[in-house]
Amino acid sequence: xxxxxxxxxxxxxxxxxxxxxxxxxxxxxxxxxxxxxxxxxxxxxxxxxxxxxxxxxxxxxxxxxxxxxxxxxxxxxxxxxxxxxxxxxxxxxxxxxxxxxxxxxxxxxxxxxxxxxxxxxxxxxxxxxxxxxxxxxxxxxxxxxxxxxxxxxxxxxxxxxxxxxxxxxxxxxxxxxxxxxxxxxxxxxxxxxxxxxxxxxxxxxxxxxxxxxxxxxxxxxxxxxxxxxxxxxxxxxxxxxxxxxxxxxxxxxxxxxxxxxxxxxxxxxxxx
Amino acid sequence: xxxxxxxxxxxxxxxxxxxxxxxxxxxxxxxxxxxxxxxxxxxxxxxxxxxxxxxxxxxxxxxxxxxxxxxxxxxxxxxxxxxxxxxxxxxxxxxxxxxxxxxxxxxxxxxxxxxxxxxxxxxxxxxxxxxxxxxxxxxxxxxxxxxxxxxxxxxxxxxxxxxxxxxxxxxxxxxxxxxxxxxxxxxxxxxxxxxxxxxxxxxxxxxxxxxxxxxxxxxxxxxxxxxxxxxxxxxxxxxxxxxxxxxxxxxxxxxxxxxxxxxxxxxxxxxxxxxxxxxxxxxxxxxxxxxxxx
Numbered sequence: 262x263x264x265x266x267x268x269x270x271x272x273x274x275x276x277x278x279x280x281x282x283x284x285x286x287x288x289x290x291x292x293x294x295x296x297x298x299x300x301x302x303x304x305x306x307x308x309x310x311x312x313x314x315x316x317x318x319x320x321x322x323x324x325x326x327x328x329x330x331x332x333x334x335x336x337x338x339x340x341x342x343x344x345x346x347x348x349x350x351x352x353x354x355x356x357x358x359x360x361x362x363x364x365x366x367x368x369x370x371x372x373x374x375x376x377x378x379x380x381x382x383x384x385x386x387x388x389x390x391x392x393x394x395x396x397x398x399x400x401x402x403x404x405x406x407x408x409x410x411x412x413x414x415x416x417x418x419x420x421x422x423x424x425x426x427x428x429x430x431x432x433x434x435x436x437x438x439x440x441x442x443x444x445x446x447x448x449x450x451x452x453x454x455x456x457x458x459x460x461x462x463x464x465x466x467x468x469x470x471x472x473x474x475x476x477x478x479x480x481x482x483x484x485x486x487x488x489x490x491x492x493x494x495x496x497x498x499x500x501x502x503x504x505x506x507x508x509x510x511x512x513x514x515x516x517x518x519x520x521x522x523x524x525x526x527x528x529x530x531x532x533x
Numbered sequence: 534x535x536x537x538x539x540x541x542x543x544x545x546x547x548x549x550x551x552x553x554x555x556x557x558x559x560x561x562x563x564x565x566x567x568x569x570x571x572x573x574x575x576x577x578x579x580x581x582x583x584x585x586x587x588x589x590x591x592x593x594x595x596x597x598x599x600x601x602x603x604x605x606x607x608x609x610x611x612x613x614x615x616x617x618x619x620x621x622x623x624x625x626x627x628x629x630x631x632x633x634x635x636x637x638x639x640x641x642x643x644x645x646x647x648x649x650x651x652x653x654x655x656x657x658x659x660x661x662x663x664x665x666x667x668x669x670x671x672x673x674x675x676x677x678x679x680x681x682x683x684x685x686x687x688x689x690x691x692x693x694x695x696x697x698x699x700x701x702x703x704x705x706x707x708x709x710x711x712x713x714x715x716x717x718x719x720x721x722x723x724x725x726x727x728x729x730x731x732x733x734x735x736x737x738x739x740x741x742x743x744x745x746x747x748x749x750x751x752x753x754x755x756x757x758x759x760x761x762x763x764x765x766x767x768x769x770x771x772x773x774x775x776x777x778x779x780x781x782x783x784x785x786x787x788x789x790x791x792x793x794x795x796x797x798x799x800x801x802x803x804x805x806x807x808x809x810x811x812x813x814x815x816x817x818x819x820x821x822x823x824x825x826x827x
Binding site for chain 2: 286289346347352372377379381385405465466488513
């Protein structure tokens with residue numbers, strides 16, 4: 262008697278939680294396709310019938326596609342930079358011997374403790390000194406050379422590979438580059454995939470740094486553009502949610518197709 | 534031999550070079566700069582003036598700054614315990630073979646991907662007193678909801694809820710991984726000794742999750758202390774400063790008032806608080822025994 266009851270209670274609790282998790286997404290989708298009239302006459306959680314693409318058309322007809330393209334470029338470049346520089350650094354820390362290796366690695370670990378909130382002001386001033394405010398260079402430079410956290414994760418992964426892997430190649434006279442590209446990288450695909458996904462998500466969603474370093478339209482990204490929609494006269498929820506839908510859709514797609522990499526990001530930290 | 538060794542060294546330095554440049558120029562140098570600037574008065578237009586500890590003296594008597602620190606601490610206390618307990622409870626519920634468990638896990642993680650700016654706007658609307666989903670739903674059951682984000686008593690919990698919503702599922706993944714790393718024999722042994730489910734949880738599960746607990750609380754706390762995005766779009770620090778967390782005040786002092794010296798001093802305060810809390814956690818978790826089963 263109590264077992265089926267407990268099972269039902271378990272499912273009810275889980276279903277309620279799952280609903281709360283998804284509800285805000287649902288609201289974005291429903292609202293993006295409502296006309297202003299439907300918005301004021303229907304409950305927020307009900308669809309507006311017939312669905313209207315007026316909001317999407319309006320937002321895509323303005324400067325928004327440009328900001329979207331900027332976000333795509335920023336995300337692509339930051340991810341590429343992170344992958345290349347992080348892989349090289351992590352490889353060196355994990356598999357090569359050189360003077361100062363341990364001291365340098367501890368330096369990296371120590372900088373993982375520096376909160377980004379603390380570095381924002383000096384970074385802005387550095388970029389101002391370099392006349393890089395409101396440029397692509399200023400937007401990208403601080404985060405394109407690889408993050409200590411990423412290097413830490415990748416180093417853990419490189420370390421987990423068997424030590425004898427390089428020996429045979431080394432005896433055959435292969436240099437560090439050949440070993441990295443021919444032997445180790447093919448084994449690293451899962452870790453690289455995970456790092457790529459994490460970087461794509463955090464770059465795509467980033468807000469504070471783009472807000473501070475950019476002001477013109479040339480380098481404005483989607484998050485900054487969307488945040489400005491609330492400040493205008495008379496908040497247009499439909500328009501805001503249409504913008505939100507466009508910003509969220511790629512993230513949800515990534516989530517659906519690359520879920521296993523996200524789960525692996527948890528395992529990569531080396532925790533058990 | 535030494536020639537070869539040297540060559541290997543150069544390869545390594547070449548590989549590390551770009552990231553080292555990043556670490557030095559964009560992480561270490563900024564820390565030095567922010568400390569140095571905290572000793573200056575500087576409004577960007579004129580030259581910086583060295584004022585020694587004047588900014589720190591101002592901080593000591595600045596009621597609003599301490600209020601911000603208090604709001605930040607409250608925000609963290611609203612977020613972290615609830616989020617951690619919820620995540621652990623979810624992990625326990627989902628660490629079993631029941632129908633639909635994979636789908637459920639996915640649904641719980643999906644908020645983590647959300648762009649905080651977008652979700653800030655969505656929740657801002659959910660909390661709207663007139664046409665927001667929350668009060669509409671409360672109306673249906675005959676409850677008049679408050680004006681969440683304009684009420685100083687409710688604004689901070691409402692903003693904290695968004696953070697909890699976003700991070701609980703991802704935190705759950707860590708606990709799930711932790712739970713799956715606990716050897717099942719331990720539970721079997723405990724069961725034969727007649728341990729109750731509660732005893733098994735407190736004596737086996739929780740102690741063995743210690744490393745996971747340490748990791749998620751440290752990273753989530755550091756994140757929560759730097760709350761910004763949702764507050765920026767939802768409350769702008771208001772009403773009446775009730776959501777004016779430290780990171781938001783730093784932003785305003787620097788980029789709205791252009792008081793870069795004092796903003797740097799506030800940054801040093803935030804840095805110190807985060808560092809102290811993290812060290813306290815290291816001590817707290819380090820002192821408790823973890824069982825090495827290897």
